[in-house]
Amino acid sequence: MTDPQPVLAALADPTRRAVFERLTSQGPASASLLAEELPVSRQAIAKHLGQLDAVGLVERSEQGREVVYSARVAGLGQVAGWLESVGSAWDTRLERLRQSFDA
Amino acid sequence: MTDPQPVLAALADPTRRAVFERLTSQGPASASLLAEELPVSRQAIAKHLGQLDAVGLVERSEQGREVVYSARVAGLGQVAGWLESVGSAWDTRLERLRQSFDA
DNA sequence: CGGTGGTGCAACTCGTCAGTTGCATAAGGA
DNA sequence: TCCTTATGCAACTGACGAGTTGCACCACCG
Numbered sequence: 277m278t279d280p281q282p283v284l285a286a287l288a289d290p291t292r293r294a295v296f297e298r299l300t301s302q303g304p305a306s307a308s309l310l311a312e313e314l315p316v317s318r319q320a321i322a323k324h325l326g327q328l329d330a331v332g333l334v335e336r337s338e339q340g341r342e343v344v345y346s347a348r349v350a351g352l353g354q355v356a357g358w359l360e361s362v363g364s365a366w367d368t369r370l371e372r373l374r375q376s377f378d379a
Numbered sequence: 380m381t382d383p384q385p386v387l388a389a390l391a392d393p394t395r396r397a398v399f400e401r402l403t404s405q406g407p408a409s410a411s412l413l414a415e416e417l418p419v420s421r422q423a424i425a426k427h428l429g430q431l432d433a434v435g436l437v438e439r440s441e442q443g444r445e446v447v448y449s450a451r452v453a454g455l456g457q458v459a460g461w462l463e464s465v466g467s468a469w470d471t472r473l474e475r476l477r478q479s480f481d482a
Numbered sequence: 483c484g485g486t487g488g489t490g491c492a493a494c495t496c497g498t499c500a501g502t503t504g505c506a507t508a509a510g511g512a
Numbered sequence: 513t514c515c516t517t518a519t520g521c522a523a524c525t526g527a528c529g530a531g532t533t534g535c536a537c538c539a540c541c542g
Contacts, residue, residue, distance in 0.1 A: 281393060288391035289530075290384060301468040308488055320531050322489080341488065341539045349469045352462055359455055359462075365404040366452045392500075411518060423501050425520080444509045444518060486541080495532080502525080511516080 280358035282331040283351060291316060292324045296333055299347035306342050383461035385434040386454060394419060395427045399436055402450035409445050 287293050295310060307325055311318035325345050328334035333351040337344050390396050398413060410428055414421035428448050431437035436454040440447050 281396075284387065284396075285391045288388045291530080293384075293387075297465065297468070300465055301472060303472060306488075316530090317532060318489085319491095319533085323530080343489070347469070349466065352465065355458065356462060359459060362400065362403055362455065363452065365400070366450065369404060369406060394500080409518075419500085420502060421519085422503085422521095426500075446519070484542095486539105488537105488539085490537080491535085493532105493534090495530105497530090499528085500526090502523105504523090505521085507518100507520080509516100509518080512514090 277357045277361065278354060280354045283333065283354040284358075286327055286331045286333060287355070289324070291320070292328060295321065295324050296328060296347060299334065299345060300349060304337075304344045304346035306344050310345075380460045380464065381457060383457045386436065386457040387461075389430055389434045389436060390458070392427070394423070395431060398424065398427050399431060399450060402437065402448060403452060407440075407447045407449035409447050413448075 287296070291314065294314060298310065298313065299305060305313075307318055307322045310325075311321045314321065325334060325336075329336050329345070331351065332354075333348055335346050335348050337346070390399070394417065397417060401413065401416065402408060408416075410421055410425045413428075414424045417424065428437060428439075432439050432448070434454065435457075436451055438449050438451050440449065
């Protein structure tokens with residue numbers, strides 16, 4: 277399991293998460309199109325897409341002169357895995373506590 | 380389902396997440412104790428604990444003159460819920476796509 | 483062949499936040 | 513009671529990051 281830090285950091289920003297959710301629910305889009313739908317400049321969107329791409333939450337594909345981004349839901353696996361590991365560590369601790377009292 | 384933003388933001392910081400993981404795996408601890416285990420000052424830890432408490436990831440309990448914090452794993456439900464909603468939005472979109480091609 | 487729309491790069495501003503230091507306060511223990 | 517130890521409050525610093533503006537570049541369309 278790799279470090280969930282980059283993905284968590286990427287999801288922590290509201291605008292960036294809005295972009296990601298937009299791509300998951302409405303499908304692929306270019307930076308320019310997203311900039312029209314969201315209240316920020318195209319460059320801001322482009323930066324966010326770059327970061328989302330860097331952490332594997334988004335996929336970049338060039339179509340002609342346009343650059344279209346699509347969501348990579350699998351990238352959320354990092355977070356899911358971390359949640360799971362935390363949960364299991366918690367359960368393990370509870371189990372140890374139970375045993376110490378059962379003894 | 381409430382906004383996952385605060386919890387995600389809280390988990391985005393490495394030190395803060397380290398504190399949280401420490402509490403889930405090794406059990407409750409005071410700010411002073413945590414400050415000895417982590418390479419930051421007690422005040423820094425105290426701030427992090429305050430934020431974790433504000434978003435429901437940690438529980439504060441006073442024992443004598445000490446203040447002990449314990450992990451609230453349930454607080455992660457916010458994130459789990461968000462992951463689930465994103466996943467279902469994704470699935471819905473896939474389903475629509477499939478239908479449009481089956482027709 | 484002009485021009486229009488879509489990208490990319492770079493510099494700059496500004497706010498937020500992690501972390502620190504310093505001081506005040508209060509509660510246990512010897 | 514004195515001293516140690518745990519906490520809380522406040523001010524300050526430094527850095528990272530989101531967002532903007534400006535400019536250059538290039539592909540497609542009329």
